[in-house]
Amino acid sequence: MANYSTNEFRSGLKVMLDNDPCSILENEFVKPGKGQAFNRVKLRNLKTGRVLDKTFKSGESLEGADVIEMDMQYLYSDGDFWCFMEPDTFEQHQATESAVADALIWLSEQDICVVTLYNGSPLSVTPPNHVELEIVETDPGLRGDTAQGGSKPARLATGAVVKVPLFLDQGDMVKVDTRTGEYQGRVK
Amino acid sequence: MSDWQPGASIKALRRRAQLMSLIRNFFTHQSVMEVDVPLLSKSGVTDINIDSICATLSGSLAYLQTSPEYFMKRLLASGSGDIYYLGKAFRDGEIGNKHNPEFTLLEWYRCGWDEHQLMFELADLVSQLMDRDGASDLKVTKISYEDCFHDKFGLNPHQASLSDLQDLAAATGSLSWAGETRANCLDLMFSLKVEPQLPEGLVFVYDYPACQAALAAITTTEQGYKVSRRFEGFLNGVEIANGYFELRDPVEQRRRFDLDNTARQATGKPVSNIDTKLLDAMHSGLPACAGVALGLDRLLMSDLELKSIDQVIPFSWLRC
Numbered sequence: 001m002a003n004y005s006t007n008e009f010r011s012g013l014k015v016m017l018d019n020d021p022c023s024i025l026e027n028e029f030v031k032p033g034k035g036q037a038f039n040r041v042k043l044r045n046l047k048t049g050r051v052l053d054k055t056f057k058s059g060e061s062l063e064g065a066d067v068i069e070m071d072m073q074y075l076y077s078d079g080d081f082w083c084f085m086e087p088d089t090f091e092q093h094q095a096t097e098s099a100v101a102d103a104l105i106w107l108s109e110q111d112i113c114v115v116t117l118y119n120g121s122p123l124s125v126t127p128p129n130h131v132e133l134e135i136v137e138t139d140p141g142l143r144g145d146t147a148q149g150g151s152k153p154a155r156l157a158t159g160a161v162v163k164v165p166l167f168l169d170q171g172d173m174v175k176v177d178t179r180t181g182e183y184q185g186r187v188k
Numbered sequence: 189m190s191d192w193q194p195g196a197s198i199k200a201l202r203r204r205a206q207l208m209s210l211i212r213n214f215f216t217h218q219s220v221m222e223v224d225v226p227l228l229s230k231s232g233v234t235d236i237n238i239d240s241i242c243a244t245l246s247g248s249l250a251y252l253q254t255s256p257e258y259f260m261k262r263l264l265a266s267g268s269g270d271i272y273y274l275g276k277a278f279r280d281g282e283i284g285n286k287h288n289p290e291f292t293l294l295e296w297y298r299c300g301w302d303e304h305q306l307m308f309e310l311a312d313l314v315s316q317l318m319d320r321d322g323a324s325d326l327k328v329t330k331i332s333y334e335d336c337f338h339d340k341f342g343l344n345p346h347q348a349s350l351s352d353l354q355d356l357a358a359a360t361g362s363l364s365w366a367g368e369t370r371a372n373c374l375d376l377m378f379s380l381k382v383e384p385q386l387p388e389g390l391v392f393v394y395d396y397p398a399c400q401a402a403l404a405a406i407t408t409t410e411q412g413y414k415v416s417r418r419f420e421g422f423l424n425g426v427e428i429a430n431g432y433f434e435l436r437d438p439v440e441q442r443r444r445f446d447l448d449n450t451a452r453q454a455t456g457k458p459v460s461n462i463d464t465k466l467l468d469a470m471h472s473g474l475p476a477c478a479g480v481a482l483g484l485d486r487l488l489m490s491d492l493e494l495k496s497i498d499q500v501i502p503f504s505w506l507r508c
Contacts, residue, residue, distance in 0.1 A: 007283075029284025033420060033430045034402050035375030036237050037282070038361070055361035055380065058281075 001064035006039040006056050014046070014067035017054070021046045021065035021118050029058070046116065046123055049102075065118065072115045074107055074125075082107070084115050084122065095122035103127040105160040106178045127178045132187050133157050134173050141169035151183075191507055195498035204488055204500065210317055211274055211294055211484075220270040220296060225259035227252055227276060231463035234448035235402065236455070239280035241289065251461075252278035255481060256295050257403065258466045261434070264297055264477060265469035272296035274484075285496045286426065286486060288504045297479040303404075303417050303433040306478040307392045310421060310429060314390055314482075318491055327389030333396050333415075336382050337374075345374055345397055346413045353377075371399045386422050394419035403441075404432035421482070423490045431480030438470035 004015060009027040016022070022043040031037040037058035044051050046067065056062075072084040072093065081094040093115065097104075099122045103113065106127040114126040138154035151163040154174070162176055164183050173187040194201070215222065232240035232251035240251040253259070256273040263271055273295045282289055298306055307330065315326040337345040341356060350370050357365035357373035360380055365373060374397055386393075394417075398406050401416030408414055421429030435441055442462075449459045488500040498504040 007281075029282075029287060030379055031237075031282060031284075031287060032375045032379050033427055034235065034237060034400060035379070036372045038376065038379075040380075055376070057364060060364065 001066055003061040003063055005061045006041075006058050009039065009041060014065040015043070015062040016065045017043060017045075017052070017062060020048075021067050021123065022052070023067075025051065031058075046118065066120075067116060067118050067123070069114050069116050071112055074109060074111045074113055076109055082125070084113065084125070087112075093117070093122050095125055099123055100125045103178075105158055106131050106133075106176075108133065108158055129177060129179060130175055130184065131158075131178055132173055132175050133160070135164065135168060135170050138164065138168065138170055141172075142166045193507075194502045195496075195504050195507060196500050196502055200488070200492055200494070200500050201502060203492060204484075207317055207484065207488060207491070208274060211313070214313055214316060215272050215296065218270075220272050220298075221268065223256075223260065223263055223268070223271045223273055224275060225253075225256045225263070225273055227278070229253055229259070229463075230461065231258070231465070232460045234445045234452070234460045234462060236448055236451045236457070239457070240460070241278045241280045254279050255293070257479070257481075258463050260295065260297060260479070261466060261474055262469040264299065265472055265474045270296070270298050283505060285498075286489075288485065288497050288501055290505065291497075291501075292484040293481050294484055295479065295481040297434075297477050299475045299477045301478045303394065303419055303431055303478045306431055306480055307394070307419060307421070310431070310480055310482065311390055311392075314421075314423065314487070317487065327387070328392070329387050329389060330392045330394065333378075333393050336386070336393060337378070340382050340385070341377065346409075346415060369399075371397070374400065383422065383425060383427070386425050388424055391422045392419050393422065396420070401435070401444075402432070403435050403444075405435045419480075421480075423487065426486055426490060427483075428486045428490070429480055429482040431478065433478050434474065434476075436470060436474045436476065438467050441470055442467055 004013060009024050011024055011026065013024045014021055015024060022045050024041060024043050026042040028040045030040055039056045039058055041054050041056060042051060043054060072086055075083045075085055082100045083092055083094055085092045103125040111128055115122050116124045133156040135154045136157050139152050150166050152166055153161050154164040155161050162181055162183050164174060175184040175187050177184055228243060228250050230250060233254045238254050240254055243250045243252060255277050260271060260273060276290055277293050278290050280289060311328045315324040318326055334345060353370060353373040354366050354368060357368060357376050361376050365376060395415040396418040398414040398416050401418060404416045404418035406414050406416050417433035419431050420427055445462045452459050485497050485500050489497060494500060498506060
């Protein structure tokens with residue numbers, strides 16, 4: 001991989017830091033009046049998700065990380081691996097539990113997800129921003145109660161638990177934002 | 189916003205024009221003469237951390253000035269009396285939210301003054317510039333470099349050993365600081381740990397470490413160690429000014445130039461042409477004086493509460 005110097009650090013650039021792939025979030029150029037320039041850099045470790053603050057001398061460089069993000073379709077899981085397919089080539093990739101961990105509660109078969117590949121293997125999976133799922137368990141609906149506020153927990157088909165309005169019932173389909181875990185609306 | 193359009197709003201540009209006009213009025217009122225010294229010179233700057241942008245003139249190398257200082261000192265040595273410059277300066281490689289390679293600075297010199305008198309005048313100027321409704325409430329604080337460093341780290345920055353400073357810098361920044369110079373370690377810790385905690389308003393930090401004297405005179409404190417008579421001004425935590433009680437000794441000046449160039453060679457940077465005309469002027473006699481440079485773009489950022497220098501310059505380098 002190519003090396004990137006501090007002045008090429010851009011938000012979204014993937015680099016290697018302490019043997020882990022990281023994504024650069026912010027890069028601030030700092031230079032005291034008569035002093036040496038340096039860069040304050042915020043990075044996200046793509047393996048752990050942790051955000052790091054690092055200080056580099058201007059001109060220092062980091063090796064690029066072989067990280068690509070690709071849309072793939074979720075096919076099935078055999079319990080050990082989760083299988084995703086590239087829609088164009090039909091090539092299949094096996095993701096481990098740690099790679100799908102955060103996405104698991106939203107995943108339905110056939111969903112198109114963003115799979116982050118590191119050295120060709122799935123490192124993490126981002127579910128679609130919005131999913132439509134069936135309520136499999138909730139308190140009985142209060143008929144007619146559509147205007148009042150108030151909410152109750154509902155378990156969805158994939159295992160996620162979200163807060164939904166009181167009038168909804170088991171078997172109803174709802175739309176949820178996976179980034180916030182918030183109920184977006186009822187699907188008829 | 190498209191690339192062809194300015195980064196600054198027309199409102200910001202109007203304020204910019206107003207500030208420049210207020211500055212000129214201020215100095216006219218104080219009988220300080222404006223000088224428009226050259227931007228292009230046959231000599232660059234030796235300072236290890238400041239790089240000139242080079243140009244070609246009839247096939248020979250020329251340098252865009254990183255500051256009007258050398259030319260202004262030649263005028264002072266020629267008997268100009270108090271002078272100011274309001275215009276551009278250029279520094280290679282400096283691009284960021286607070287840096288543009290071409291920027292506007294105000295620099296002025298007061299003959300017979302020391303740096304503390306100059307801080308007083310700078311505070312007066314800034315409070316007049318920021319004052320829109322006749323009731324200036326700019327808070328001004330003065331604190332020595334030693335005190336702000338000691339408050340944060342419990343160390344005397346002038347007397348601490350190099351290895352102690354390197355350990356602190358490595359812990360603050362990263363391991364690559366473990367082999368750095370005294371000046372670089374101090375700068376890193378000051379920028380990362382002290383600057384963010386400076387009080388609001390205008391803060392003067394004075395008596396910088398002797399290893400960061402640049403063009404300031406060096407003096408020995410009552411406790412027996414050396415400090416430079418250099419100060420910096422911070423407005424709401426952002427560095428806006430750098431001033432000196434000026435070094436006048438041409439032999440010491442020559443020694444510092446040579447040291448700079450040795451350090452440049454050691455880090456693989458091009459060696460700079462030493463400005464011998466400045467040295468000649470100092471031999472002939474620079475009057476005792478204090479001088480300060482103020483970054484106009486940053487002053488405007490603070491005044492308008494904007495985060496990026498691109499928002500106060502008609503066209504920052506990104507748009508040129």
